[in-house]
Amino acid sequence: MSLFDRAGFGTQLGALPGVTFVDQWEAxxxxxxxxxxxxxxxxxxxxLVFKCGEASFDILTALDGVAQAAYFAKRQWVSVQQSSPLGEGDLVAYIGRSHALVAAGLTKKLRAELGIA
Structure with missing residues (x-):
């Protein structure tokens, strides 16, 4: 299953702790x-649009099919087209890191409730 279809997206990301899904912004x-x-x-x-660090942002946006994500914080979010050279494993790793970056901003109590170390 591909991250670029709803079933693959749900399966891969649903395995991360504390994840919920909603349909909004035509996505x-x-x-x-x-x-x-x-x-x-x-x-x-x-x-796919996900959060990344500064170094990853520079590396990713140098690739074809990857750009700064519109409507998201500058230099922290990328938009990756299906035609980009990134493989499924790379995308899973970057999205896992996005999950960790966002989860790190949650309160310690909420992280504990969601089962996030």
Missing amino acids: RVAKVGGKVFCLLSDQAPLR
Whole structure:
């Protein structure tokens, strides 16, 4: 299953602790503790949007099919088209890191409730 279809997106991201899904902004949105960490667009071209660190941002946006995500914080969110050279394993790793970055901003109590170390 691909991260670029709803079933694959739900299966891969649903395995992370504390994840919930909503449909908003014409996308399937994954949240942890009520905060967005990744989304899958519903419209072509299909794309994933996720949070990343500064170094990852520079590396990723140098690739074809990857750009700064519109409407998200500058230099912290990328939009990755299905045609990008990133493999499924790389995307899973980057999205896992996005989950960790967003979860780190939650309160210690909420992280404990969600089962996040």
